[in-house]
Amino acid sequence: MDPKLGRMMLKEWVAIESDSVQPVPRFRQELFRMMAMAADTLQRLGARVASVDMGPQQLPNGQSLPIPPVILAELGSDPTKGTVCFYGHLDVQPADRGDGWLTDPYVLTEVDGKLYGRGATDNKGPVLAWINAVSAFRALEQDLPVNIKFIIEGMEEAGSVALEELVEKEKDRFFSGVDYIVISDNLWISQRKPAITYGTRGNSYFTVEVKCRDQDFHSGTFGGILHEPMADLVALLGSLVDSSGHILVPGIYDEVAPLTEEEINTYKAIHLDLEEYWNSSRVEKFLFDTKEEILMHLWRYPSLSIHGIEGAFDEPGAKTVIPGRVIGKFSIRLVPHMNVSVVEKQVTRHLEDVFSKRNSSNKMVVSMTLGLHPWIANINDTQYLAAKRAIRTVFGTEPDMIRDGSTIPIAKMFQEIVHRSVVLIPLGAVDDGEHSQNEKINRWNYIEGTKLFAAFFLEMAQLH
C-alpha cells in the first residue's frame, strides 16, 4: 500500500461535506455521494457490497429527509478463518471556516506532519486505515488472514438514526458469521502511545420535578408564605453529592466492582502527564492528585453531575419570580456492576426520603429518563490479545489499556444485540480535536494505524 495513495484517498473523502448534523438537502446529497464512493472503493477491493436503504428521517419540523444507506460488505468467507467485522462512519460534525479553522475544513491540508480536515480522525481516517490494510494484502497478492466484514454508516453524528433496527434485523444474517467486532472511533489518551479501549461507563439520567402550581408567582406578592419549589429542589439536589464528589444516595456504591491488584497495575502503566492534563483542561485543581485516582474516578467509579434546572429564571438580569414548577436534572455515570434499575430505585427512594422530611405541600416527581448500562469487555479475549501483540509489533510498546468515562452507545449496542466480543482500537492522538475546529490526524498515526490493522489481521489468524 503506497502511503501517497492512502493520503490521496483521505483527501478525496474529506473533500465531501458529509455533515449529518445539519438536516438540509445539500448535506444529505453529499452523504449519499460519500456512501456511494465508499461502496465503490470496497467493490474495487473485491468485496460483496450491499447498500441498505434506510428509509426517511422524520425531522421535528414535520418534514423528512432520506437517510444515507448503510454499507454492509464482506470480503472472504473461509469457514476455517475467523471473521472480524469493522464498524465505522463517514458522516462528520459541521465545520465552517469562519468558526476558527486555520485551513479549509474540507481540503485535507498537511502542516508539520498533521493532516487537517473535518473527519480526518473522526472517522474517515480510521475507516480508510482499515481499508488500506486490506488493500495492502491485495497489493501483495496475499490471502487475507481473516474474513472481513464492514458495517459503515452515515448518521453517527446524528445519533446513528435507524442503525439499531438494522443491526437487530441483520443479527442472524449479516452478523451470524461474525466472531469479533472492531470499532476505531475514539482516541488515545496520549500523543504518542497507542491504546485499547475495553470499557465505558453507562449513564442514568434523572429529572426531579417540584410543583406548587403551573404559573409562577411574584416574589413581592407571595414571598414569605409559600413552600417555594426552588427551595425544595435546591435541597433535593444538594442531598445528592458531597463536596468531595462522593455520592450520598444510600447503597449506590454497593455493586461497584471491587478493585483488583491487576486492575491497579493497568492504571499505573498508563502514561498521563498531569501537568499537561491540567493545562489542556484549564482546570486549576481536580478532586484528586494522582494519575491513578483520576483515571479510576473517570472510568471505574460512578460520578454524579447536576446539569441544571428547567422552569426557573435562567436569563441574564434580575427577575423577582418565584418559579411555580421546576425540574432539576442530574445524571449518574454507572460502572460495572451497577444495575440501571437498582440505581433508579435507590435514587427515587433517597429523594422521596429527603422530600418527606421537608413537610412541603408541593408535589415531587422523580423520573429516570435515560438508562444506559456500563460496558466492559474481557481483556483476555482473543482479539484483545491479538490487538496487544499487533501494537507491540508495530509500535514496539505495550498499549495503554483504557476505558471511556462516557458511554459509547454503538459498542454497547453491538454487545447487547449481536453478543460478540467488541474491541475499540483507536488510531488518533489525544489532541486530534474531534468535533472541534482544526480536527486533524497525524500522518504518522494514519500510516502506523494502517500497519496496526494489517498486523492485527495476522495476529487474529494465529490466535483464532
Place this chain on the structure above:
Amino acid sequence: MDPKLGRMMLKEWVAIESDSVQPVPRFRQELFRMMAMAADTLQRLGARVASVDMGPQQLPNGQSLPIPPVILAELGSDPTKGTVCFYGHLDVQPADRGDGWLTDPYVLTEVDGKLYGRGATDNKGPVLAWINAVSAFRALEQDLPVNIKFIIEGMEEAGSVALEELVEKEKDRFFSGVDYIVISDNLWISQRKPAITYGTRGNSYFTVEVKCRDQDFHSGTFGGILHEPMADLVALLGSLVDSSGHILVPGIYDEVAPLTEEEINTYKAIHLDLEEYWNSSRVEKFLFDTKEEILMHLWRYPSLSIHGIEGAFDEPGAKTVIPGRVIGKFSIRLVPHMNVSVVEKQVTRHLEDVFSKRNSSNKMVVSMTLGLHPWIANINDTQYLAAKRAIRTVFGTEPDMIRDGSTIPIAKMFQEIVHRSVVLIPLGAVDDGEHSQNEKINRWNYIEGTKLFAAFFLEMAQLH
C-alpha cells in the same frame, strides 16, 4: 360632577392605546396623544400646565424613541392652604384581544357594573377620579379646600424612564410648596372594603457566581474528578432558607421592627377570606394557617426567594453537561428597619463561610445587584388621618390599613428625594386584574373613589 361625564372621559382615555412597554413608534404616538389630552383636560379645569420634554429613550437595539412628556400642573396657590400633589400615570401594559380578552381592551365596556378596558384601574381610572373630584368643586363653584398639584407620567409600566432625574431637578421648584404626596396606583386587598397603604417591603437582589472555567465540560469526560460548580452552587443556595421559610443568614432578623400590640390589631381588623385567597392563588397550602400570620409574613417579615440559575442547562430534554460557570439568583424582601448595606454584608459573609467549608477549588463571587429600602409611613400623619376620615364618610367603614409585600419604587422615590409624607390610597378592588386580561374597574369603585378624593380634600383642609 355627572357620573356619566366621568364614564365618558374614562371611555375616551381607555380608547388610546398608550402602551409604553412595546417600544414602537405607533404606541409612542398614542402616548403623546394621551398626554396632550390629559394636559388639555387639566387646562380646561383651570390648572397651569407644563408638559416637560423628557428627551429620547435609548433602546437596547441602538435606536431611540421620544419619551412622552411628564405633566406638571398646579391648581391654586393659597399659602394658607395645604398643598397635595397627586402622582399618576397614563401609560398601560400591552393588551391584545387574542390573549383572552372577552371585550376589546381599548373599548371601555360595562358588564354587570364592571368597566372593562386596559388601563381602567391601572391607572387611568384613579387619575380621572382625582380629576373628577376637582371638577366637582369647580362645577359647584366652590373653592378648592387645598392647593392641588399633579405629576402625571407616561412611562410607568416601562420603569418610569427618566422620572427620577426630573423629580430631583424639580425638588426645590415644583415640589417646594408640596406638603403631601398621594398615589393611587395599587389595589385594595378586598372586593368591597377600602384600604390605605402605608408601607412596602424593599428588596435586595443577589447573584452568586461559582466558576471553574468559562467553558462547560462533558460529564462523561470529566464527571468524577471536578469540584463541579453546580454542586457548590446548590449547596450555597440550599444554605439560605429552611423548609419553614426561615432565613438562615446569621443576624438577618436582628433589625426587624418589633411587633407591637397596635400593629397586631391592624392585621386582626383586616378582612381576608382565606378560603377565597387559597382558591384564587391556586395554592394548596401556605406556610401559615391564620390571616394574621399570612399578612405579617407578606408585609412585616423578610422573605427569601431563589429565582433561578444562569449558565446551567435550562432547556427541555437531557444534556450531559457539567456547567463550567453558573450564577445563582435570589433576593430578600426587606422590612423596617433592615438596612440594605448591612444585609449585603450579612449575606456575603454567610455565603463565604459556607463556601470556604467546602474546600472547593472554584471561585465564588457574591454581588448585590439591586438594593431597595423598605418604605413605611407614619400612619398618624395628617394626611393618613384625613384619608381615614374621608373613607369613613364615603364608605361608612374603617379602611384596611395595609402594606405591600412588593416594592413600589415611586413611593420610596418621592419619600427619599422630596422628603414629604407619601400615602397610597387605592381605589380598585382586589380582583381588578391590573396587568392581566380583562382588566376592569367597578363602576361603584370609580364613583365612590371620586367621592373619596373630594372628601379627602375637605378633611385635609380641616386637619392641616
